[in-house]
Amino acid sequence: MSQRSKVIQLYKTLLYMGRDYPKGYDFFKKNLRKVFEKNKRERDPEKIDKMLAHGNFVIKELEALYMLRKYRTLKKRYYEKS
Amino acid sequence: MTRALVGVKRVIDYAVKIRVKPDKKGVVTDGVKHSMNPFDEIAIEEAVRMKEKKLIEEVIAVSCGPSQSQDVIRTALAMGADKAIHVEVSGPEYETLQPVHVSKILAKLAQEEKADLIIVGKQAIDDDSNQTAQMIGGILDWPTGTFCSKIEKNDSELTVTREVDGGLEVVKMKMPAVLSADLRLNEPRYATLPNIMKAKKKPIKKLTAKDLGVDTSARIEILSVEEPQVRQAGVIVPDVDTLIVKLKENGHV
Numbered sequence: 001m002s003q004r005s006k007v008i009q010l011y012k013t014l015l016y017m018g019r020d021y022p023k024g025y026d027f028f029k030k031n032l033r034k035v036f037e038k039n040k041r042e043r044d045p046e047k048i049d050k051m052l053a054h055g056n057f058v059i060k061e062l063e064a065l066y067m068l069r070k071y072r073t074l075k076k077r078y079y080e081k082s
Numbered sequence: 083m084t085r086a087l088v089g090v091k092r093v094i095d096y097a098v099k100i101r102v103k104p105d106k107k108g109v110v111t112d113g114v115k116h117s118m119n120p121f122d123e124i125a126i127e128e129a130v131r132m133k134e135k136k137l138i139e140e141v142i143a144v145s146c147g148p149s150q151s152q153d154v155i156r157t158a159l160a161m162g163a164d165k166a167i168h169v170e171v172s173g174p175e176y177e178t179l180q181p182v183h184v185s186k187i188l189a190k191l192a193q194e195e196k197a198d199l200i201i202v203g204k205q206a207i208d209d210d211s212n213q214t215a216q217m218i219g220g221i222l223d224w225p226t227g228t229f230c231s232k233i234e235k236n237d238s239e240l241t242v243t244r245e246v247d248g249g250l251e252v253v254k255m256k257m258p259a260v261l262s263a264d265l266r267l268n269e270p271r272y273a274t275l276p277n278i279m280k281a282k283k284k285p286i287k288k289l290t291a292k293d294l295g296v297d298t299s300a301r302i303e304i305l306s307v308e309e310p311q312v313r314q315a316g317v318i319v320p321d322v323d324t325l326i327v328k329l330k331e332n333g334h335v
Contacts (some may be wrong), residue, residue, distance in 0.1 A: 016275040022097070063272040073096055074120055074207075074265055 003048055010055040011036060017062050022069065084138040084257075087192050088163065089184070089202040089214065090122040090145045092154040096207055106306045108177060118154040121203025123161070123270040125263040128233060129201050130162035130271075137235045138199065140164050144191055145186050148172040152286065159281035160273035166286045167191060171298055178300035183291070185217035188292045197258070198238075202314040204229050204262040215262035225255035231263040302321065 001009070011032070018028030042048055094100060094151065095115040103110055104150050118126075129141045143158035143166040145151040155166045192200055205212035219226030227233075232243035238257045243250050245264045273281075274334055291298040320326045330335045 013275050016278075065242075066272065067269060070096060070120055071265070071269070079265065 003045060003052075006046070006052055010059075011051060013059060014055065014062075017059065017066075020066050021062075083140060084199070085140045085142060085196060085197045086138050086199040086201055087142050087144060087188065087197040088122070088125050089188055089200070090126060090130045090143050090154050090158045091203070091206045091208075092116050092151045093119045093206050093208040094146060094325050096120060097290060102307050102309050106308065107304055108307055116150065116153070118157050119203050119206045119208075120270075121205060121207070121263055121265070122154075122158075124265065124267050125201040125203050126158050126161050126163060126228075127270040128261075128263055128269050129199075129218075131268065132233075132235065133162065133164075137240075141194055142167060142197065144169065144188060146171050146179065146187055146291075148176055155286055156278060156281050157273045159284045159286075160277035161191070161271060163284075165284055167195075167278070167289060168286055169289050169291060169294070171291055172188065175298050177298070178302055178304065179298060180301055181211045181213035181217055182301060183296065183298045184215050186296045187216050187291060187294055188214070188294060188324060189221040192218070192258075194294075199257060200260045201223075202260075202262050204264050215260050219260040222258070224258050224260050226260040226262075227253060227255060228262045230261050231264050231266045232308040233261060233267070 014032055015029065018032060019025050021028040039051060042051070093116065094109070094111065095117045098115055101110045102108075112138075126141070126143060129138070132138045133141050141163040143155055145155050145158075145162040145166070146169040149170065149172065151170075152168060159166055171183075175218055188200060188202070191197075200215075200218055202215050202218070204215065215226060215228055218224075227240065227242035227244060227247040230242050231245045234241040235257075240255050240257060240259055240261075241252065242255065242261065243252050245266065317328075319328060326335070
């Protein structure tokens with residue numbers, strides 16, 4: 001996969017994951033666009049690779065965030081005595 | 083071939099604030115985010131992990147509900163189910179669909195698909211019935227392990243750790259069996275975008291309850307749905323003396 005399509009793929013994946021973001025999809029989309037646009041003039045392939053790696057790290061973090069949030073909510077609702 | 087049938091329900095997302103409809107006959111579902119019942123996610127995850135460990139060969143996801151239920155079926159397929167069955171129940175029939183109907187449908191499907199294992203979530207987060215697994219077990223006369231927090235398989239024998247009041251219970255049972263997943267059974271994986279796309283190629287069989295010979299006519303009538311009571315606001319007292327007076331007034335001391 002070319003670096004360009006990797007970046008596009010990353011953007012699409014993050015956009016998809018943003019639908020579950022606690023602060024709302026619009027908030028996530030706005031900020032996602034902002035950070036991608038900030039670096040749009042970057043041409044150094046090594047730097048872009050680093051950014052891609054960071055993007056994939058963010059994906060993992062988001063997955064963990066969603067899982068924990070769901071687990072904690074369920075635990076609070078069903079398992080902790082009020 | 084060892085097959086697992088997994089029930090997945092489409093429910094209002096856990097993070098959504100539930101509102102009662104003005105006519106008090108149900109809750110607002112239009113334009114509200116829906117997702118897979120979290121306990122069913124755990125059930126699917128367990129079946130997929132068993133498949134990855136080569137303990138079973140095929141995972142079939144089943145959902146009973148309106149056409150939008152296909153979304154959760156897609157999620158189940160993206161998580162690793164091999165194929166899926168959508169039993170379409172919609173409109174007023176769906177509103178009064180009860181665990182008794184669903185368990186009959188699942189029991190019938192288990193026989194038709196020659197399943198050896200049925201895994202469902204212990205309860206759905208919308209109606210909190212916690213009945214489906216138990217009733218499937220009753221209908222099929224299969225051993226049933228509810229509230230599983232650990233499942234081990236040895237040939238055709240299952241060793242199941244169950245979450246019971248005040249501790250854990252370990253039971254052994256023979257397959258075919260019915261299991262219901264508790265919160266601590268596993269941590270479900272995230273249905274990633276590429277997997278959702280790939281899931282679109284997996285087969286979904288569409289059926290109606292009639293095809294299976296299950297009568298889904300209403301067994302209940304919804305009289306009224308009410309919001310839970312709002313907790314009364316507290317008061318801040320200026321000093322200890324007023325606090326004691328107040329406590330005495332209300333008969334707490």
